[in-house]
Amino acid sequence: MKQGNVREAALDVLIKIEKNQAYSNLLLNETIKQSKVLEKDVPLLTELVYGTLQYKRTLDFYLSTFSKKTLNKLDLWVLILLRMSLYQMVYLDRIPDRAAIHEAVQIAKKRGHQGISGMVNGILRSIQREGLPNIDSIEDPVEKMAVGTSHPTWLISRWLDQYGSERTELMAKANLQHPTYSARVNLLKGSVVDAILSLEQDGIESKKSDQIPESIIITKGSIIGTKAFKEGWLTIQDEGSMLVAHALSPEKDQMVLDACAAPGGKSTHLSERMQNTGKIISLDIHKHKVGLIEQQANRLGLTNIHANLLDARKATENFEKESFDRILVDAPCSGLGVIQRKPDVKWTKTEEDIFRLSSIQKDILDSVWPLLKKGGRLVYSTCTVDLEENNHVITSFVSSHEDALFDRDLKDRLPESFRDCLNVDKGMIQLFPGEKGTDGFFISAVQKIN
Numbered sequence: 001m002k003q004g005n006v007r008e009a010a011l012d013v014l015i016k017i018e019k020n021q022a023y024s025n026l027l028l029n030e031t032i033k034q035s036k037v038l039e040k041d042v043p044l045l046t047e048l049v050y051g052t053l054q055y056k057r058t059l060d061f062y063l064s065t066f067s068k069k070t071l072n073k074l075d076l077w078v079l080i081l082l083r084m085s086l087y088q089m090v091y092l093d094r095i096p097d098r099a100a101i102h103e104a105v106q107i108a109k110k111r112g113h114q115g116i117s118g119m120v121n122g123i124l125r126s127i128q129r130e131g132l133p134n135i136d137s138i139e140d141p142v143e144k145m146a147v148g149t150s151h152p153t154w155l156i157s158r159w160l161d162q163y164g165s166e167r168t169e170l171m172a173k174a175n176l177q178h179p180t181y182s183a184r185v186n187l188l189k190g191s192v193v194d195a196i197l198s199l200e201q202d203g204i205e206s207k208k209s210d211q212i213p214e215s216i217i218i219t220k221g222s223i224i225g226t227k228a229f230k231e232g233w234l235t236i237q238d239e240g241s242m243l244v245a246h247a248l249s250p251e252k253d254q255m256v257l258d259a260c261a262a263p264g265g266k267s268t269h270l271s272e273r274m275q276n277t278g279k280i281i282s283l284d285i286h287k288h289k290v291g292l293i294e295q296q297a298n299r300l301g302l303t304n305i306h307a308n309l310l311d312a313r314k315a316t317e318n319f320e321k322e323s324f325d326r327i328l329v330d331a332p333c334s335g336l337g338v339i340q341r342k343p344d345v346k347w348t349k350t351e352e353d354i355f356r357l358s359s360i361q362k363d364i365l366d367s368v369w370p371l372l373k374k375g376g377r378l379v380y381s382t383c384t385v386d387l388e389e390n391n392h393v394i395t396s397f398v399s400s401h402e403d404a405l406f407d408r409d410l411k412d413r414l415p416e417s418f419r420d421c422l423n424v425d426k427g428m429i430q431l432f433p434g435e436k437g438t439d440g441f442f443i444s445a446v447q448k449i450n
């Protein structure tokens with residue numbers, strides 16, 4: 001594929017994301033398959049889509065200074081073309097400015113009239129000549145941080161209230177970095193070293209994690225398509241997510257309920273830790289997603305997972321009281337901890353979503369609690385950093401259930417590197433992007449009093 005065509009493919013993906021609020025990762029994978037993008041072009045396509053989405057607000061600040069029209073008066077495709085081209089000029093050192101401008105003008109000529117290509121050329125050349133406007137000229141400090149780190153103002157403002165300026169700035173800047181790719185080794189199939197060697201034979205570079213024993217860090221290449229992946233030695237999973245199975249620590253032959261289980265990343269981890277014994281009931285509310293749990297279990301050779309289509313808020317009526325030793329609620333959430341991987345999250349989620357989701361999270365916890373045996377353990381986790389969905393949900397749950405207590409032993413079950421996390425002594429941990437190479441992730445453990 002010619003470079004110009006990669007840019008056109010990236011532009012089309014970005015337009016679809018903006019118009020349909022489609023998920024960036026799904027749409028990108030679909031485009032790679034359907035438009036037959038060459039393997040060698042995938043990194044540039046991915047970089048253009050994610051980078052432009054990630055830096056959207058900062059780019060718009062720069063563009064608005066140079067555009068005669070206000071940006072929302074421009075045709076959407078023109079605005080996105082400008083953003084994508086400026087992204088290359090500002091953030092991609094390997095692409096010379098003149099190449100980025102030339103490609104932008106060619107695309108503008110092809111898709112629009114002479115006037116549009118002239119305008120695109122004019123704006124980009126002015127920026128090249130005059131340099132970028134200074135973000136420090138923004139007076140309001142919240143607005144300045146939001147524009148500088150390319151986040152919505154409401155989100156920065158919430159994080160400032162919840163975590164203060166130092167942590168907010170660290171987190172917002174970390175969200176702009178490329179994520180770490182980790183994978184979990186299925187220790188029932190082989191050792192971590194075996195997995196690394198097998199990947200090496202397929203041209204994939206990886207190394208042992210120094211934080212979690214069953215984790216490896218992929219430093220070059222994609223593991224999908226490798227022998228090790230196909231044969232069920234590996235699962236792609238963030239290290240924050242891997243901690244959940246450590247926090248729950250199910251034992252062999254136990255009964256486990258995974259209330260929000262698809263696509264099965266944590267159910268399969270629990271199963272591996274239980275050495276494929278006992279029984280894991282894995283629920284999900286979406287029919288097509290229940291099939292994904294089964295697929296993963298089959299690939300990994302795990303037979304103790306039973307996937308069921310069920311709204312976890314109806315769990316009380318569907319299972320016997322006090323029938324589970326362990327319960328996991330890996331709840332639906334705003335996903336504000338995974339912005340590195342899914343930059344669209346910051347442009348689509350709203351404060352209302354946070355409150356709507358926290359109410360669902362509470363309902364799920366209330367519904368599954370009667371199913372836990374006395375002396376049993378429940379873990380509540382999310383991939384967000386918002387207090388409303390995390391500490392507030394679980395604290396209000398514990399204070400409204402007389403037989404629930406925060407499990408202060410959580411710390412002892414976590415790998416050494418995570419024993420200093422925020423609130424770990426209280427039976428919960430909050431991981432922040434940029435801190436330990438994980439997503440922003442929350443885990444809490446509660447025990448049922450005998």
Ligand SMILES: C[S@@+](CC[C@H](N)C(=O)[O-])C[C@H]1O[C@@H](n2cnc3c(N)ncnc32)[C@H](O)[C@@H]1O
Pocket residue numbers: 241259260261262263264265266267283284285286289310311312313330331332333364
């Ligand atoms: C954070 S994801 C779970 C990820 C999964 N635990 C894993 O590790 O692969 C939350 C899941 O909850 C499901 N979900 C949302 N509302 C639900 C409900 N009321 N009952 C059961 N599942 C629900 C969603 O379909 C989604 O698959």
